[in-house]
Amino acid sequence: MTSHLSSHHRKQLSTWLGGNKQFKLLYSTAVDECGASAFHSKCNYLGATVTVARNTTEWVFGGYTSVSWGVTPSWCYDDRAFLFRLDRNGSFEPKKYRIKAEHAGRATYQSSSLGPGFGEDIRFFQRGPYQESDGFFPCEPARRHGLNYNMGGDTATDFTGNNLKLSEIYVYKVQDADVEFDNPWRNIGNADHLKLVTQIEDYCPVEEAKLDHVNLLLVGAVGSGKSSYFNTINSVFRGHVTGQARSGSATHSLTSVFKTYKVRSKTGTTLKFRLCDTRGLEEVRGMKPEDLVAFLDGHVENGFQFNPLTKLGPDTRGYRKSPSFGDTAHCVVFVVDASTVDVFSDKILEVVKEFQESVNARGVPQVILLTKVDKVCPVLDKDLSGLFKNITVSDLVDTVAQMFGLPRGCVLPIKNYEKETELDVNMDVTALLSLQQILRLAHDYLYYHVDQNDDT
Ligand SMILES: Nc1nc2c(ncn2[C@@H]2O[C@H](COP(=O)(O)OP(=O)(O)OP(=O)(O)O)[C@@H](O)[C@H]2O)c(=O)[nH]1
Ligand SMILES: [Mg+2]
Structure with missing residues (x-):
């Protein structure tokens, strides 16, 4: 037949x-x-x-x-x-x-x-x-x-x-069908836990940009795992599972206040990046593209309370009227729940697309953090070591890259700490790889910015 x-x-x-x-x-x-x-x-x-x-x-x-x-x-x-x-x-x-x-x-x-x-x-x-x-x-x-x-x-x-x-x-x-390809669908090189931790702890922004740290802006639908990503990264560097940022399930976004989180190494040194956790995107009464642009351009201060009923503007409390380059986002991280990609809201995608126009216009790099991979393939729930050979994840990476109009290399699959009470080396390495990639892109953007200023 x-x-x-x-x-x-x-x-x-x-x-x-x-x-x-x-x-x-x-x-x-x-x-x-x-x-x-x-x-x-x-x-x-x-x-x-x-x-x-x-x-x-x-x-x-x-x-x-x-x-x-x-x-x-x-x-x-x-x-x-x-x-x-x-x-x-x-x-x-x-x-x-x-x-x-x-x-x-x-x-x-x-x-x-x-x-x-x-x-x-x-x-x-x-x-x-x-x-x-x-x-x-x-x-x-x-x-x-x-x-x-x-x-x-x-x-x-x-x-x-x-x-x-x-x-x-x-x-x-x-x-x-078979769960894994014979060979990895992405080469992650010799990903070593200690080496990755050291590289990220040693990270410093481009000197000429004169920044103390880079801002990594987390944007995504309600419940996609933005706050959990900060908790995951924080856990890796603290050396135990922590839950500083409030995460969980709710109809509306649990994160109602804009927070720029610092991460410290085990010795207490503050690392040179901030994870900027925003309110989740929703179909009704959610953030609009122009609100997201305000975050992108550094107009929103740490601790800002988002109110869906008032328009974000110079008269809003917590609005920074004249942000410096250090206040802006240096990489936009779209957070997408892998287990709900097939029912991703058209309305939210429209908001994202419009926002992306502003991100593209400024040349700010974008990545997609594909969370909850453990929920799309039961094997990964038990053991994350097969992530980069997993066929379902590879398919989802293709789908999400197409949805957001970004190269597949910009889609970074991870599993956040959620039910675990102890660290897991495969989860750590996956999270560290994603952060390393995000920092590389942010770093390139700083060079781009410095070069642009040199040319003017
Ligand atoms: N299984 C699994 N659950 C996850 C993962 N990441 C997050 N979660 C769970 O998903 C739920 C939502 O996570 P949050 O981190 O609060 O999501 P958020 O994007 O910050 O959501 P809002 O602040 O409400 O917009 C929580 O119950 C998390 O424990 C993951 O990788 N795997
Ligand atoms: Mg949150």
Whole structure:
């Protein structure tokens, strides 16, 4: 049998399913009869599957269920089920629609007289068999989109192009793929804990820039792990796990006050960088691009209390009217939760994109800290040593780099200290590698700034 899923499609489905998945074709209307009997004979009792359809106007869409198909007429509970679109009018525009939590008991419906059906939201075919005619199967698909699956405001046009003339229907079994590449996807050289600690402790900003330290501005959605990153770095240098910055889960950002954190070595020396922890970005009442630019340009003083109801400006308390170069950000660190990349908010991405225009205009370097990698691959939760060989993480690095329009080398995967009470050498080294890279970029930016001033 030939395969109908492109590598883009496979990669996207795999990411949605937590990574490292393979898709084995079980049933295809290109080969098998289009009808309930052929479908059940090929697809029953085989565990998780994806059903994918292509319509006559080149929409590709379908549904995932972790529950086996069967023939006993019944609703099936599946809180992991989702519908999806892969292509829209021939172009790859993936979108995922999760099952509504309260409707998980009606995720799929199975019966020997029906093809695959997801809630009442979409049933791909009835009993059949159907003969293809005019390029599609007249298989009477049924639809009540949005009844059991959360369409997030999307309509039938967004999901299927409002066209259920299906020219192909295929079902794949979902299987775990290999977790690791044979060779690392990024060469991290001879990463030695002590060497990295010493290099960072010895770091000094470019002399001509006349700065005491560089400012590393942490920006990201609520709960992405900004405060935890400071706690992680602080822990590495203190020599034990600390939790100075408040971190945790909340609907709105836990960090409401802008803090520029110092990190000290074990001997108490203050290191030459500050981690600047901002309030999390939110869809509603969150920070706007111009607020972020105020942080970038050094207008915001340490301890500033962000108020979503008032506009940040010269009259706001804690607004520095005439910042010096030493007050500005010398590297912008976008913090992204690896486990929610597939549902990253469009609105927040819009804010980020607009902010990036200002960052680009000033030539300030940008990196992405990809946190919570332990949540995307269970192996990494136990042992982080395979991080730079891990296939899921490598895929996510590609996706996030594309989303933010940055080179893949600017995406730095890490796991923060959160549940741990003791330090772990692999977590330390990963965090140190990320900080080393951020400091290198900030350092280059100082040279750029000095050179620019020399030229004027
Ligand atoms: N598993 C895991 N959890 C993490 C990681 N990083 C952060 N967390 C958890 O994610 C939650 C949010 O982390 P925070 O550091 O408070 O996130 P934040 O970006 O500062 O959030 P706001 O200040 O609310 O905007 C906390 O419960 C952390 O323990 C990580 O790498 N892995
Ligand atoms: Mg925080």
